[in-house]
Amino acid sequence: xxxxxxxxxxxxxxxxxxxxxxxxxxxxxxxxxxxxxxxxxxxxxxxxxxxxxxxxxxxxxxxxxxxxxxxxxxxxxxxxxxxxxxxxxxxxxxxxxxxxxxxxxxxxxxxxxxxxxxxxxxxxxxxxxxxxxxxxxxxxxxxxxxxxxxxxxxxxxxxxxxxxxxxxxxxxxxxxxxxxxxxxxxxxxxxxxxxxxxxx
Amino acid sequence: xxxxxxxxxxxxxxxxxxxxxxxxxxxxxxxxxxxxxxxxxxxxxxxxxxxxxxxxxxxxxxxxxxxxxxxxxxxxxxxxxxxxxxxxxxxxxxxxxxxxxxxxxxxxxxxxxxxxxxxxxxxxxxxxxxxxxxxxxxxxxxxxxxxxxxxxxxxxxxxxxxxxxxxxxxxxxxxxxxxxxxxxxxxxxxxxxxxxxxxx
DNA sequence: TGATTGCATATTGTTAACAATTTGCAATTA
DNA sequence: TAATTGCAAATTGTTAACAATATGCAATCA
Numbered sequence: 001x002x003x004x005x006x007x008x009x010x011x012x013x014x015x016x017x018x019x020x021x022x023x024x025x026x027x028x029x030x031x032x033x034x035x036x037x038x039x040x041x042x043x044x045x046x047x048x049x050x051x052x053x054x055x056x057x058x059x060x061x062x063x064x065x066x067x068x069x070x071x072x073x074x075x076x077x078x079x080x081x082x083x084x085x086x087x088x089x090x091x092x093x094x095x096x097x098x099x100x101x102x103x104x105x106x107x108x109x110x111x112x113x114x115x116x117x118x119x120x121x122x123x124x125x126x127x128x129x130x131x132x133x134x135x136x137x138x139x140x141x142x143x144x145x146x147x148x149x150x151x152x153x154x155x156x157x158x159x160x161x162x163x164x165x166x167x168x169x170x171x172x173x174x175x176x177x178x179x180x181x182x183x184x185x186x187x188x189x190x191x192x193x194x195x196x197x198x199x200x
Numbered sequence: 201x202x203x204x205x206x207x208x209x210x211x212x213x214x215x216x217x218x219x220x221x222x223x224x225x226x227x228x229x230x231x232x233x234x235x236x237x238x239x240x241x242x243x244x245x246x247x248x249x250x251x252x253x254x255x256x257x258x259x260x261x262x263x264x265x266x267x268x269x270x271x272x273x274x275x276x277x278x279x280x281x282x283x284x285x286x287x288x289x290x291x292x293x294x295x296x297x298x299x300x301x302x303x304x305x306x307x308x309x310x311x312x313x314x315x316x317x318x319x320x321x322x323x324x325x326x327x328x329x330x331x332x333x334x335x336x337x338x339x340x341x342x343x344x345x346x347x348x349x350x351x352x353x354x355x356x357x358x359x360x361x362x363x364x365x366x367x368x369x370x371x372x373x374x375x376x377x378x379x380x381x382x383x384x385x386x387x388x389x390x391x392x393x394x395x396x397x398x399x400x
Numbered sequence: 401t402g403a404t405t406g407c408a409t410a411t412t413g414t415t416a417a418c419a420a421t422t423t424g425c426a427a428t429t430a
Numbered sequence: 431t432a433a434t435t436g437c438a439a440a441t442t443g444t445t446a447a448c449a450a451t452a453t454g455c456a457a458t459c460a
Contacts, residue, residue, distance in 0.1 A: 401460105402459105402460090403458100403459090403460080404457100404458080404459080404460095405456105405457085405458070405459090406455105406456090406457080406458090407454105407455090407456085407457095408453105408454095408455090408456100409452105409453085409454085409455100410451105410452085410453080410454100411450105411451080411452075411453095412449100412450085412451075412452090413448105413449075413450065413451085414447105414448085414449070414450085415446100415447085415448075415449090416445100416446100416447090416448105417444105417445085417446090417447100418443100418444085418445075418446105419442100419443075419444070419445090420441100420442085420443065420444090421440105421441080421442070421443085422439105422440085422441075422442085423438100423439085423440080423441090424437105424438095424439085424440100425436105425437090425438090425439105426435100426436090426437085426438100427434100427435085427436080427437095428433100428434080428435070428436090429432100429433085429434075429435090430431100430432090430433080430434095
């Protein structure tokens, strides 16, 4: 299912995104195509592609002929609003597709939850954040909400730029156990409640 | 203010986007890098960049090593939901920044409204759609909501994929006159009412 | 002095050649 | 026949050279 040979562009994009989320590249910092190309041992092409994509995702700000800089995280008022939008999207997709989830999907969700649990045990911020997102993404995919994925990812990006909610790893895991249980119950209201409690 | 010399990438991106919105490239159609590069008389590089960006914007679906295809418009239930999200974003930004609008901004808004009016008179679908978006974009910019622009644009893209609300051009213009009047009144509630009535 | 011009440097934008991957079809085999 | 293998063509992925643009600084001139 998961392709092993990903393109260089994808690898570079993921690496840069991780470095931004983990704070290795602080907000406002300018990134140079040649510098990163040399660091990754590739040409400027894929790095350029990555810059373009990450600009669209909301991690980088792009200026013609002047390159990219790392974006600032949203202020608390905007953050709250972004959280609300993300909650609405997940709830909308689940409402429409809860009963479409099949056997293979449930297996995927169990697996994603297990990976989130082990990520929480390592207590590595970026790992937890990625596993967290992956779990939610699997839910959206299982409910047939792939059309909303790009939009949803952009909201997640904005949240990740100012990620600070990673005190209690045990709680994060517990919240997702609740979500999966609610999904299995088939009651839409229970799911939306669990989702809203989790996304903050 | 508006740069005259845009990059080839930007020109190509805009042209392809227009062709999708106008229905020249129907949903599901595959686009080839070389074919469009030849048509525009440029190399594959900028076309490739455009494909990447339009995929992020939600107009094209991208598959590694297999190129891009034009996306399907959202069904009516999803469309309604997307409309709601766009309304919320515009209202949120306006609520936060209504009193930040300065003299130069008002000038810009008047100008954008005038351009929308002349676009409506030509009755050219794509022209009206672009002028319509431009007016709303100016409002967001004037209210200091540029951070939400990429997100907002993606929602607009989804709406444009299934654009069908262009019967009565006179009404479209009138609605935007109402929006500008509401903005000038300074009453947030009046603006949100006008915005919600317009975005459908 | 203070503003402006012109150049050198750094950086991004574009191109065209080459590499890797996918796809369809024909030949082969059970 | 039906499935499979192995090409050949088409297409995307990557690279490196070259072009265009922006930036900072020094020289120039009012």
